[in-house]
Amino acid sequence: MSxxxxxxxxxxxxxxxxxxxxxxxxxxxxxxxxxxVRELLIEKGVVSADEIRRAIExxxxxxxxxxxxxxARAWTDPDFKEKLLHxxxxxxxxxxINMSPMELCVVENTDDVHNMVVCTxxxxxxxxxxxxxxxxxxxxxxxxxxxxxxxxxxxxxxTELPDGKQVRVHDSNADLRYLVLPKRPEGTEGWSAEQLEExxxxxxxxxxxxxxxxxxxxx
Amino acid sequence: MEPKYKPGDKVRILQRNQxxxxxxxxxxxxxxxxxxxxxxxxxxxETLAYGDTxxxxxxxxxxxxxxxxxxDDYDGPADDTLEIEIYEHWxxxx
Amino acid sequence: xxxxxxxxxxxxxxVDPDKHEHDPTHWEKTVDALMMLIFDxxxxxxxxxxxxxxxxxxxxxxxxxxxxxxxxxxxxxxxLEKGVFTAEELEAKQGEVRTRLExxxxxx
Numbered sequence: 488m489s490x491x492x493x494x495x496x497x498x499x500x501x502x503x504x505x506x507x508x509x510x511x512x513x514x515x516x517x518x519x520x521x522x523x524v525r526e527l528l529i530e531k532g533v534v535s536a537d538e539i540r541r542a543i544e545x546x547x548x549x550x551x552x553x554x555x556x557x558x559a560r561a562w563t564d565p566d567f568k569e570k571l572l573h574x575x576x577x578x579x580x581x582x583x584i585n586m587s588p589m590e591l592c593v594v595e596n597t598d599d600v601h602n603m604v605v606c607t608x609x610x611x612x613x614x615x616x617x618x619x620x621x622x623x624x625x626x627x628x629x630x631x632x633x634x635x636x637x638x639x640x641x642x643x644x645x646t647e648l649p650d651g652k653q654v655r656v657h658d659s660n661a662d663l664r665y666l667v668l669p670k671r672p673e674g675t676e677g678w679s680a681e682q683l684e685e686x687x688x689x690x691x692x693x694x695x696x697x698x699x700x701x702x703x704x705x706x
Numbered sequence: 707m708e709p710k711y712k713p714g715d716k717v718r719i720l721q722r723n724q725x726x727x728x729x730x731x732x733x734x735x736x737x738x739x740x741x742x743x744x745x746x747x748x749x750x751x752e753t754l755a756y757g758d759t760x761x762x763x764x765x766x767x768x769x770x771x772x773x774x775x776x777x778d779d780y781d782g783p784a785d786d787t788l789e790i791e792i793y794e795h796w797x798x799x800x
Numbered sequence: 801x802x803x804x805x806x807x808x809x810x811x812x813x814x815v816d817p818d819k820h821e822h823d824p825t826h827w828e829k830t831v832d833a834l835m836m837l838i839f840d841x842x843x844x845x846x847x848x849x850x851x852x853x854x855x856x857x858x859x860x861x862x863x864x865x866x867x868x869x870x871x872x873x874x875x876x877x878x879x880l881e882k883g884v885f886t887a888e889e890l891e892a893k894q895g896e897v898r899t900r901l902e903x904x905x906x907x908x
Contacts, residue, residue: 489820497737505811507714510825510826510827511713511825511827512827512905513828513868514869515873515901515902515905517827517869518827518897518901519871519894519895519897519898519901520829520872520876521807521827521831521872521895523890523894523903524834524852524872524875524876524879524890525830526893526897527879527884527885527889527890527893528834528879528884528885530886531884533843533845534837534843535840537801537831538837539833539837540830542833542836542837543826543829543832543833546829546832546833546836547829547838549767564810565760572812586770586846590745590746592768601722601815607731607733607807607808607809608729608805608806608807609723609805609852609855612839617833619824619829621817621820621835622820622821622822622867623815623816623817623820623821625867626815626820627807627810627812627863628812628813628814628815628816628820628868629815630807630808630812630903631808631809631810631811631812632812633798633808634733634788634808634809635776635780635808636779636808637782637783638779638781638785638786640815643814643815643817644815650782650783651783651833652784653785653786653787654773654783654786654787655781655786655787655788655789656787656788656789657788657789657790658731658789658790658791658808659791660729660730660787660790660896661729661745661748661766661791661792661793662745662748662749662766662791663768663791674799686877686895692818695817705711705838706748716827723801724801726853727849727853727856731806731808732801732802732806732808732809733808733809751849752853754847754849754850755847755850755852755853756853757846757847757850757851757881757882777809778810800871
């Protein structure tokens with residue numbers, strides 16, 4: 488994602504004075520405002536260009552892979568799982584993650600319960616663990632309907648649940664951030680944490696889909 | 707700060723209009739649910755939003771609702787639920 | 801009295817996880833970084849709740865603005881409110897940047 492191109496025909500964006508990757512351009516007015524605000528903040532000494540670059544790099548290293556590691560550890564280490572469910576601050580410290588001033592609330596999927604997370608008021612998301620929320624998570628469609636017709640929304644993600652399974656929706660509206668602990672699939676007995684990580688998708692940790700089947704590992 | 711409610715207590719979310727920034731969505735106002743757990747005390751977002759300190763802190767709870775309580779036309783099993791965080795000053799005993 | 805951001809339960813279209821998904825662009829990540837930096841421990845220039853207040857203040861425009869344009873507006877208004885820069889400084893800067901970016905977009 489942070490690959491620099493110096494030789495293309497249409498420099499899309501200047502950052503530290505250098506053209507960077509060929510992303511679609513924002514509307515001109517938005518680009519003007521962003522560039523103006525950024526340059527003023529740099530000129531005023533509020534932020535440096537280097538701090539912006541490092542913040543973007545840090546963003547790029549945080550992502551669902553970290554979430555998958557945490558879930559795989561919980562699947563393979565019962566003590567860690569207990570800690571993650573009941574004292575998440577301590578559990579996350581083992582991964583060098585500090586959620587403060589928020590707290591992580593881990594909700595566990597079981598044979599009888601399926602959990603699903605939404606933030607109806609904005610787009611609260613466990614960013615230190617899962618990175619930047621997906622675009623659909625921030626849109627009105629998901630925010631409006633996940634609380635009112637969660638089963639219909641789950642179907643749109645290809646997730647069909649039997650009526651016998653309870654759906655618990657979590658509206659992430661205040662000081663907690665939510666991570667769904669998906670159910671470990673059958674047929675993974677004896678798998679290492681590293682093998683299990685490959686099954687754990689971002690969407691399964693938001694609760695809109697299940698983890699991959701063992702046969703889908705590495706796909 | 708002593709929490710006014712404990713897990714299992716039945717509570718009603720206040721049906722209140724309030725100007726400014728609040729974190730209690732319209733769809734739970736006036737609805738009745740059960741305290742699922744006490745989250746702890748947190749700065750008040752309603753004043754933090756204006757650059758204030760958020761003091762005094764407010765007790766925050768997770769409240770559990772049956773979906774059928776929230777939506778008259780809920781299309782799903784009766785035991786489907788929704789949980790959301792509500793600050794104490796938006797709660798009344800039910 | 802529903803704020804423009806309070807979407808829970810409102811009518812809305814289907815969620816299309818394929819269509820409504822893209823990797824954040826460099827521009828979006830830059831806006832994200834600016835927001836995170838004004839919130840961070842070193843600066844503490846604003847709180848997330850203040851940013852939400854500013855986004856809600858967009859009113860009907862809240863629905864029209866893409867996500868990161870809402871964030872950008874919030875950062876801008878917060879910096880003006882806190883006196884980090886003035887409206888006059890911003891206007892002058894925008895004039896200068898406009899000339900530069902228009903030339904860039906026109907392949908100059």
